[in-house]
Amino acid sequence: MLQRLNAIFRTTAVRLSALYLLLFLISALVLVFYMTSLSTRMLTAQTRETIEEEALSLARAYERGGIPVLARSVAQRSRQPGANLYLLADANGRPLAGNVDALDPGVLETTGWTQRPFAYRRFGEGTTRPPAEGTAETERHQAIAQVIRLPNQMIVLIGRDLGEPERFQSIIRRSLTVALGLMGLGALLIWFFVGRQALTRIDRLSEASRRIMGGDLSGRLPVTGAGDEFDRLSENLNAMLARIATLNDGLKQVSDNIAHDLKTPLTRLRNRAEAVLSGKHSVAQYREALEGTIAESDQLIRTFNAILMISRLQAGNSAEETTPVALDQTVRDVVELYEPLAEEQGVELTAHELAEGAVMGNRELIGQALSNIVDNAIKYSAGADGGGKVEVSLTRDGSVIRIGVADNGPGIPEEDRARAIERFVRLEQSRSQPGSGLGLSLADAVMKFHGGALDLAGREPGLKVDMVFKGAA
Amino acid sequence: MSLQQSFHDDIAGNGPMKILVIEDDREAAEYLEKALVEAGHTAHVARDGETGFSLADAESYDVLIVDRMLPRRDGLSVIAGLRARGNETPALILSALGEVDDRVKGLRAGGDDYLTKPYAFAELLARIEVLNRRATVRDGETMYRAGDLELDRLSHTVKRAGREITLQPREFRLLEYLMRHGGQVVTRTMLLENVWDYHFDPQTNVIDVHVSRLRSKIEKGFDKPLLHTVRGAGYMLKA
Numbered sequence: 001m002l003q004r005l006n007a008i009f010r011t012t013a014v015r016l017s018a019l020y021l022l023l024f025l026i027s028a029l030v031l032v033f034y035m036t037s038l039s040t041r042m043l044t045a046q047t048r049e050t051i052e053e054e055a056l057s058l059a060r061a062y063e064r065g066g067i068p069v070l071a072r073s074v075a076q077r078s079r080q081p082g083a084n085l086y087l088l089a090d091a092n093g094r095p096l097a098g099n100v101d102a103l104d105p106g107v108l109e110t111t112g113w114t115q116r117p118f119a120y121r122r123f124g125e126g127t128t129r130p131p132a133e134g135t136a137e138t139e140r141h142q143a144i145a146q147v148i149r150l151p152n153q154m155i156v157l158i159g160r161d162l163g164e165p166e167r168f169q170s171i172i173r174r175s176l177t178v179a180l181g182l183m184g185l186g187a188l189l190i191w192f193f194v195g196r197q198a199l200t201r202i203d204r205l206s207e208a209s210r211r212i213m214g215g216d217l218s219g220r221l222p223v224t225g226a227g228d229e230f231d232r233l234s235e236n237l238n239a240m241l242a243r244i245a246t247l248n249d250g251l252k253q254v255s256d257n258i259a260h261d262l263k264t265p266l267t268r269l270r271n272r273a274e275a276v277l278s279g280k281h282s283v284a285q286y287r288e289a290l291e292g293t294i295a296e297s298d299q300l301i302r303t304f305n306a307i308l309m310i311s312r313l314q315a316g317n318s319a320e321e322t323t324p325v326a327l328d329q330t331v332r333d334v335v336e337l338y339e340p341l342a343e344e345q346g347v348e349l350t351a352h353e354l355a356e357g358a359v360m361g362n363r364e365l366i367g368q369a370l371s372n373i374v375d376n377a378i379k380y381s382a383g384a385d386g387g388g389k390v391e392v393s394l395t396r397d398g399s400v401i402r403i404g405v406a407d408n409g410p411g412i413p414e415e416d417r418a419r420a421i422e423r424f425v426r427l428e429q430s431r432s433q434p435g436s437g438l439g440l441s442l443a444d445a446v447m448k449f450h451g452g453a454l455d456l457a458g459r460e461p462g463l464k465v466d467m468v469f470k471g472a473a
Numbered sequence: 474m475s476l477q478q479s480f481h482d483d484i485a486g487n488g489p490m491k492i493l494v495i496e497d498d499r500e501a502a503e504y505l506e507k508a509l510v511e512a513g514h515t516a517h518v519a520r521d522g523e524t525g526f527s528l529a530d531a532e533s534y535d536v537l538i539v540d541r542m543l544p545r546r547d548g549l550s551v552i553a554g555l556r557a558r559g560n561e562t563p564a565l566i567l568s569a570l571g572e573v574d575d576r577v578k579g580l581r582a583g584g585d586d587y588l589t590k591p592y593a594f595a596e597l598l599a600r601i602e603v604l605n606r607r608a609t610v611r612d613g614e615t616m617y618r619a620g621d622l623e624l625d626r627l628s629h630t631v632k633r634a635g636r637e638i639t640l641q642p643r644e645f646r647l648l649e650y651l652m653r654h655g656g657q658v659v660t661r662t663m664l665l666e667n668v669w670d671y672h673f674d675p676q677t678n679v680i681d682v683h684v685s686r687l688r689s690k691i692e693k694g695f696d697k698p699l700l701h702t703v704r705g706a707g708y709m710l711k712a
Contacts (some may be wrong), residue, residue: 291705294593301673303590321577336643337669340682368673375677 003259012125021187025180036169043168044144046111047160054084054158066155071097074156078121085143085159087122093155108155111147118143118159125296142166170269201230209237216243250314258307262300264458269296277306292383311367325363327401327469328354331394334370340472342378349378355396357401359469361450364466371447372439373405380409382464399471401453406464417456490514490535490605495525495551497543505538508594513679522546529611534562536650541568549582563604565597576672576678578644579700595706599658617652621692622699624652634690642689651700651710660707684708699702 041045047309054077061073078099078365087098093108104118116427117140145159204222220241221234276289374392381388384407393404444454447467455466492514496502504517509516517534519525522543529537529551537555543549552564566584576587578694586600612662617624621634629645631638640648646668651659665671688700701709 094552125570294705298593304591305589307673333669337671337683338679340686341677341679344682364672367671371671371673371679375679379677 012401013041015189017187021184025184028176028180032173036172039172040166046160046438047144047162048146050084050146051158051160053148055148055156058156058158062150067152070156074098081164083161085118085157085161087155087157089155089157091153091155098157100159107145108147108157111149113144113146115142115144115162117141118145118186120161149391170464197247198230205230205234205387212241217241217248219245226394250311262303265269265296265300265303267301269293303438306442310438310442310445315448322360322362324358325361325366327359327366327403328394330363330367330370331392331403334367335392336375337371338378342388342390345378345382345388347378347382347390349374349390349392351392351394355401356398357394357396357469359450359471361469365446365449369443369467370403370405372443373467376439377405377409377463377465381407382409384408384461403467404464405466406459406462408459408462411458411461411463412456417458440465489532490601492516492530492536492538492601493519493525493529493531493534493536495519495522495543495548496538496540497521498540500541505594505597508598512598520544522548522551526551526554530558530560530561535605537562537564538597538601539564539566539584541566541575549579549584552583563601565601565604567592583632593705595658595703596660599660599663599706602657603654603659603663616642617655619652619655619699619710620697621695622652622712624649631691633695638690639688640690644683644690647683647687648691648710651708655710655712658703658706658709663707 031198058070058073058077062070071088074086075097076098077084078086085098085100087100088096089098089102089108090096100118101121104116107116108115119140120143142162143159144162145157148156148158150156201224208219208221212221220238223231223234223238225231272289273293278284281289331351331354335349339349374390377390378388379389389408391404391406393402393406395402395404421428440454443465447454447469450469451471452467452469455468457464457466475494483584484670491511494502494505494509494516496505496518497520502520506516506518517532519528523545523665524532525537525539525543525705526546539548543551546554548566548568552566555562564583564587565586565588567588567590569590570578577588577604577679578579585604588597588600605676611656617626623632624645624706625631626649631640631645631648634669650667661675662672664680664684665673665675684700692698693698699712701711
């Protein structure tokens with residue numbers, strides 16, 4: 001339990017609320033003191049005013065009838081209920097009339113305002129008859145008083161009990177203290193429950209992430225459906241996990257494919273070298289074998305480079321620069337590049353109906369992708385009946401631009417088309433053709449990098465590959 | 474004389490180069506040094522960026538071969554530092570990073586050419602031959618000649634033995650590049666880069682077909698071959 005409390009106290013929420021509570025307490029205390037002292041000051045000022053009024057009315061009584069009237073007036077007022085203090089004393093300070101019983105020595109010596117405890121008789125509210133000696137409450141109370149020396153050296157003291165403002169002050173203080181105490185208690189309870197809840201959920205999150213770290217990448221963090229920040233965190237982390245899983249799968253597929261597709265040429269390379277070494281050959285034969293080895297290695301390096309490029313593009317962290325690319329120019333360039341090769345292969349390579357169109361992209365990548373597609377098209381249509389034909393087109397529909405490469409080769413059966421784009425997949429019938437089998441995969445990766453797509457469609461006979469660009473300028 | 478033989482003779486003809494290799498990988502550096510010496514050049518090796526920079530700054534080299542990732546100071550910074558000091562020795566950047574963007578960065582830092590590892594030595598040799606500052610003096614020339622073949626860069630005409638040969642614009646650029654680097658080996662990727670401005674590896678023999686077309690145009694009806702194929706490397710135009 002203690003440990004649990006300790007853990008709760010260590011949560012950020014609790015620490016923050018403790019800080020807030022502390023700040024609140026300090027400002028509340030400041031407020032309390034300010035308010036009470038302000039009200040005290042106001043009450044004191046009011047009290048002084050009252051006393052001055054009393055003094056004024058006593059002064060009028062004195063003017064009217066001299067000492068006797070004043071003494072009578074003082075005696076009369078002393079018996080009235082209230083919190084006023086009166087005293088009439090002779091020149092030596094001996095009391096003549098009033099309700100003050102005892103004085104600190106020397107109070108009457110100095111005229112003017114004084115604030116100190118006084119013992120005085122106080123008559124109950126509503127009592128008209130003066131109570132018997134001793135029954136009236138004689139208490140020492142903090143009071144404020146004015147001492148006036150009359151011209152005949154007699155002394156008049158008029159005062160007012162400060163008990164009321166003091167009581168008022170203490171009531172305010174007490175109620176504020178109680179309120180603060182309640183608030184503190186509430187805050188503690190909130191800490192406990194909120195902190196515990198937060199802690200439980202965090203525990204669940206860390207448990208789930210430990211499980212995932214343990215190797216179960218298909219696991220996901222719990223989402224309660226409350227839609228709060230914990231859920232948002234879980235959702236984001238889950239999205240991240242899904243992305244990691246995808247990349248991981250991709251990576252696994254690449255390594256499987258590399259293992260599968262590079263093993264064959266590597267084994268061939270090794271066997272060829274071994275075969276040459278085991279027999280007796282002429283220098284020319286050795287030379288030929290070595291040249292073959294280099295050629296095969298170069299092909300391997302090409303394949304590696306293509307894999308790297310596809311992986312980078314698919315990983316989506318490629319930093320390739322993009323600039324406006326005039327696609328019609330790219331098409332013309334590539335067709336011009338491949339035209340002699342096509343002619344040599346007996347394939348008619350044409351580019352008609354070229355619309356104009358530019359996209360933001362990477363000219364090199366688009367050129368390479370189109371080259372791969374045209375290269376494939378020439379390769380596969382080369383043996384077609386009545387001569388191979390490859391038509392390259394560029395059409396525009398709104399913001400969608402299509403570069404189409406149509407051939408009259410054997411085509412790809414519909415069920416195999418999606419697979420043809422996958423890395424390394426070379427459909428059985430094309431195994432005999434040279435190439436890394438990565439042409440379409442690379443073109444597909446390039447199109448995805450540009451936010452577009454690679455479309456494969458059947459023809460009678462043949463295949464049409466479309467590079468579809470969206471959002472043309 | 475075999476073509477292979479002529480390829481080596483020709484390098485000797487261009488004169489041996491003094492080359493600085495800045496490469497931290499011991500095996501790669503030793504392989505490069507040995508191969509360059511075998512090709513008739515002098516090669517010095519620096520194994521980190523600082524040493525490479527001091528050497529390149531202190532001595533006069535014909536070509537620098539600079540790896541991108543180096544200890545103490547990276548390759549691009551070495552080249553940029555040299556350029557800032559007014560040292561214009563041609564530099565070939567070697568890199569394991571093959572993205573288009575990396576090449577752009579390399580060339581912006583002051584590199585003159587960019588080659589991605591792994592590479593064929595023939596490719597590297599052909600490229601540094603072309604970079605060699607003593608060989609690249611043909612910028613200002615308006616007329617290229619190889620034997621009885623003449624190419625006029627201003628009027629865009631080509632004549633052999635006084636007879637005009639009609640070329641397509643791209644064929645003209647191809648011949649122009651080959652003649653500009655006459656007597657030097659140019660590889661297929663160099664042709665694709667400089668004539669078509671694409672920097673990818675031509676998977677098939679697409680360049681070869683262009684070259685043989687050009688060859689038939691400039692050699693048909695003449696006895697002496699001009700455009701030679703260098704096996705395992707590329708092409709060379711030589712009278």
